Amino acid sequence: MKKEITTLKMLAQNLNLSISTVSRALNDHPDISDDTKIKVKNLAKSMNYIPNIFAKGFRKHKSNIIGIIVPNITHYFTATIVRGILEEASKQGYRVIISESNNDVIKQNEMLNTMIQFGVDGILASLTKMTKDIDNILPIIDTLPFILFDKVSDKIPCTQITINDEEAAFNVVEHLINIGKKRIAIIKEREFSYNSEKRYAGYLKALKEHQIEIDEKIILSVDDISLQHGKRMANILLSIKNRPDAIFAITDSAAVGVIQTLNKFNIKIPEDIAVVGFSNSKYSTIIEPKLTTVDQPGNTIGKTATKYLIKEIENDNTNDIATSKTVEVKTQLIIRESTFKIS
């Protein structure tokens, strides 16, 4: 029982005009007289005319749909980015198709392909953790506009939007030093994570600049930077002879795990051991003591990425390597009880 859909043809017949004229009037073509335009537009409105996007897209080879692919949509930070993308896209007249890779490279590639098949005008992607197989992505980036955000990779020559991971981590560690900490542990991910490596670099840089000795024993790497592993690592750090006086976990979840463990052993936070996370997720204000962390403006990342993508789409310069750039969105250190100045 679908409703009768108004088409250009119907409008044309009604007004005794040609389809061409009606089409042009609706698109504000300069050749058409204002008189006609007004007549056409009024009728269109009264007949509830909705252009058939498919015919249009088909004709112009443009769908006004952008595809986005993320590892895990249930992460608060990711959802926040998605929200930014949705806002900006809808403002500019684009719709958004979403896929989740679940950190599965095979799935990610499948999804990229179906997106292209579905005729998206461009793709915004946040990579899986182990995106070693850049091979599947490289052919795509000169097929259509493609931009990376959050989980990016410098192996892929395209525009990338991230946060200033290195600087943010540097600020975290410097803050810990400023409150008097001298033996700062870090819990990071294994090598393949871009973000983790950047944060680690910031950590090292801060220690060096403040001439603090780097001790491998308190630099821990895990496969999956989760709450569970945070707990495990905290236990390890407590067991070594020369305990750290601060723990920087590269993720809020891990930091929460650390705090829970320290609480269990009645270790005073931040006096005995200070703790810092990363993300400013909701947990950070629910755990006791409240967590010092880095706020990442997901909304800004999403909007920025979308702006760049649409610009590329509308200029039709498919990922010109020359025009690719890396944009770093500024984060902010949020200081809470887990590192409060001791005095």
Place this chain on the structure above:
Amino acid sequence: MKKEITTLKMLAQNLNLSISTVSRALNDHPDISDDTKIKVKNLAKSMNYIPNIFAKGFRKHKSNIIGIIVPNITHYFTATIVRGILEEASKQGYRVIISESNNDVIKQNEMLNTMIQFGVDGILASLTKMTKDIDNILPIIDTLPFILFDKVSDKIPCTQITINDEEAAFNVVEHLINIGKKRIAIIKEREFSYNSEKRYAGYLKALKEHQIEIDEKIILSVDDISLQHGKRMANILLSIKNRPDAIFAITDSAAVGVIQTLNKFNIKIPEDIAVVGFSNSKYSTIIEPKLTTVDQPGNTIGKTATKYLIKEIENDNTNDIATSKTVEVKTQLIIRESTFKIS
């Protein structure tokens, strides 16, 4: 520098066949010989043929895209539902377009309209809080397949997928009674929320069944069932002369606010006052004591809703009121420290 796209025509020329035959071969039409099919399919693969979904959709008046609209995508539970939708949709060859209403009715209507304009085959919606203006939705539901999930409304005659709110709340309250609580407060939303009303109904039913007096003074309603309001309500409940010995907050966030407040006043949980939330969000295991709550299987809701929608799409029976049904997905009470049996 877009790559040359393989079309049916190119395949046809290459094989000296007609476009019709190639099209039929690719679609496994019974009229075509196996020989031809194999030849065509092989060439298609080697030439990397991808059907143009727009031409196809345009021709068949079908986009294979479903639209979903939710109030807030950053809510963990919502993201979980979205994940379920994505999984099921992609399994059945559909793509998903997402919009966020931010609980704004005007925006919601705009989005519904653009979705229809974008030619989605059907819509899955979770309503804004104050969807009193059903008026805008009613005309839609007999235009195309339309299904409600999570935030539903019995004013709209279409298939609805929710959790068993009433039963779940009943179980919560019965559990509190079983551990010896006799004066159970509830923090709910104001009247316009469907879910809140159902949970409230479950609350009342349990009290009645166990012949516990209903006291308006410990039935609190808020506009926005957030952590902040949870705190505020907890303060109110602590200030009344005859304090409750249990608080059922209709949301985990509010329950967390309650716990933080009780902790501040050193009230023993659950001995003095037990606390229950709703959602089994991540916070519920981060707060101390860990929160008893109701687990809502978002994934199942998403999948179920999608299955029904696609069924409606493919049967082309647009929201036959006769076939509309309300499906309740079962929840599970998760008992944790905030209500542990006292003995």
Place this chain on the structure above:
DNA sequence: CTGAAAGCGCTTACAG
């Protein structure tokens, strides 16, 4: 300022 016509890539009745 307006119209007739071609064409985007596909499917499908119709004919053989």
Place this chain on the structure above:
DNA sequence: CTGAAAGCGCTTACAG
């Protein structure tokens, strides 16, 4: 078993 042709709803060079 295969092909020629129409048509889905739109835009746009071409002609007037």
